[in-house]
Amino acid sequence: MSTTQRKTTDVSEKQARQTAEAARESEWTRPSFGKELFLGRFRLDLIDPPPAATPRPAFLDRLEEFLRSEVDGARIEREARIPDEVFQGLARLGAFGMKIDEEFGGLGLSNLHYCKALTMTGSVNASVAALLSAHQSIGVPQPLKLFGTEAQKRAFLPRLAAGEVSAFLLTEPDVGSDPARLGTVAEPVEGGFRLNGVKLWATNGTVATLLVVMARVPEKGITAFVVEGDAPGITVERRNAFLGLRGLENSVTRFHDVFVPAENVIGGLGKGLRIALTTLNTGRLSLPAMCVGAGKRALAIAREWSADRVQWGRPVGTHEAVAKKIAFIAATTYAMESMLDLCCRIADDHRNDIRIEAALVKLFASEMSWLVADELIQIRGGRGYETAESLDARGERAAEAEQILRDLRINRIFEGSTEIMHLLIAREAVDAHLSVAGDIIDPDADLARKARAGARAGAFYARWLPTLTVGSGQNPSAYGEFGPLAHHLRWVERTSRRLARSTFYAMSRWQGRMERKQAFLGRIVDIGAELFAMAAVVSRAHAERDDRPAGRELADLFCRQARLRAEAHLAALWDNTDALDAKAAERVLGGRYAFLEEGVIHPPADKPWVAAWEPGASTAEDVRRRIPPPSG
Helix, strand or coil: CCHHHHHHHCCCHHHHHHHHHHHCCCCCCCCCHHHHHHCCCCCHHHCCCCCCCCCCCHHHHHHHHHHHHHCCHHHHHHHCCCCHHHHHHHHHHCHHHCCCCHHHCCCCCCHHHHHHHHHHHHHHCHHHHHHHHHHHHHCCHHHHHHHCCHHHHHHHHHHHHCCCCEEEECCECCECCCHHHCCCEEEEECCEEEEEEEEEEEECCCCCCEEEEEEEECCCEEEEEEEECCCCCEEEEEECCCCCCCCCCEEEEEEEEEEEEHHHEECCCCCHHHHHHHHHHHHCCHHHHHHHHHHHHHHHHHHHHHHHCEECCEEHHHCHHHHHHHHHHHHHHHHHHHHHHHHHHHHHHCCCCCHHHHHHHHHHHHHHHHHHHHHHHHHHCHHHHCCHHHHHHCCCCCCCHHHHHHHHHHHHCCCCCHHHHHHHHHHHHCHHHHHHHHHHHCCCCCHHHHHHHHHHHHHHHHHHHHHHCCCHHHCCCCCHHHHHHHHHHHHHHHHHHHHHHHHHHHHHHHHHHHHHCHHHHHHHHHHHHHHHHHHHHHHHHHHCCCCCCHHHHHHHHHHHHHHHHHHHHHHHCCCCCHHHHHHHHHHHHCCCCHHHHCCCCCCCCCCCCCCCCCCCCCCCCCCCCCCCCCCC
16 A cells, blocks of 8 residues: 555544534525524525526527537437537637636626526536536636636636636545545645645546646645646546446546646635535536436426327326326426526525525435436336437437436436535534534533533523424414415424424434434435425415416425425434444445345456555556637
């Protein structure tokens, strides 16, 4: 094992938690609907009426025309490659500068219209949408917009707005969501830093000419750097291939004695993780945008097919077994779009903190869109399992159902897996409790700190707990202005208080062990996501009641479906097999049930699960791809 790897793997559980905790935004300077919701306070006024949207930019019309005429999604899927001319056409449109301010050559789109662009793009080909999203949502533009110096912005943003591609490099072969073990090192040298390490799964990594690289600076901590993609010592060793997103340019990238000027540090030494998490507050909205696009495509396919296909003398969509699936697709797509649009408008308005809401919509959309795609394939039957190319070859509509499923699967992992999102949101959901009572359960706190925490907790809970007993949700006339949807808001208000009570009971019961109750915390978060979704659809339907009265029907349908899911989660908070499951997993890991693995042929176990890497010069062929600049 190399010295670098040894240093990164020798990190205790406590150190890993401390690293993650230090990267959190600990201050709440603006109100948050999500934070209040988990505290049992249903602050509908924070999201309704939703902030007004800016006018639709003409860019969206130009983008639509380009996507229809110049982007062949089937070709990208078939060749597993986005053609150069697509890159060049997007550059001419300004698509690589959608989120870059106009003063630096970009379009300066709002979050709402940026996400509309991604939704539209993803409906043609998800790999193209992922290219644009990774470039702008987590690549160089957003960190520089939030934390860059004026000189950095003027040096790099015009290049990116003109069509150069950026990438974000954090993950390593043995480091995913646990950045405390980061092995890439930036050693201070005269005039800057010498960068050494290997990064895995860098989306856009094979085509990017500007990189955001996270590396550990000795004695200072994890730091974010802007790195020139063609700097000496950088080798793109592989382009990775995946289940879906076949056109994705995703790399393994090695850095060997790469010099990075001191002026390329973003936001200061040791601030890298805080920058990454802050960037993701709005950056996470890009994935739900693509989920919404997939939901819209799934609904169109399901509607047209189910009306055309006849079985047992009736269109298949009129049979209840299929009708329930169609209803789920329609209601869920309406909810995903409602949540996303609301989050974007709040982000654009800048009055509220959206870190919890953005995380909730990412979690909800990535999970629910996967179920939508699965139901679509079931509705289509054998044709759902067949590729669009195969359908087209025998003269049928080339409906890309199986591709939608494959392309969506990564969203449950990208930018925070579902399991990590549960923990991240849960940490924010219990922040108020930890702020007043954290020292009580902290094993490192002395008696004086525990005593002070006890006093704070007593005062806080004396004020807070009585608010969880009675609320507007018990008033039959509350939210009357929402008409037939008002009873759903009353249920949300009552359930938010019930959720807060359950969280308090759990903290009282488990105290310091609460962080290990990950299944419980996951259910708490999933309930919160359903409540947020219900509030979002009711708010949208009410706002659009005159222009789009059918929205009320979808909002009502979704709320009824969501209530059933939330009630199941509430019941499972205290009636579950979590302890038994954990014990069974321990036995599986110990080999007790290895007999179940007998009777099949396993491939040779001749390679490690995680490939080792050694610092030093690359011995692999460089597979980077450079896109010629657009002509004219």
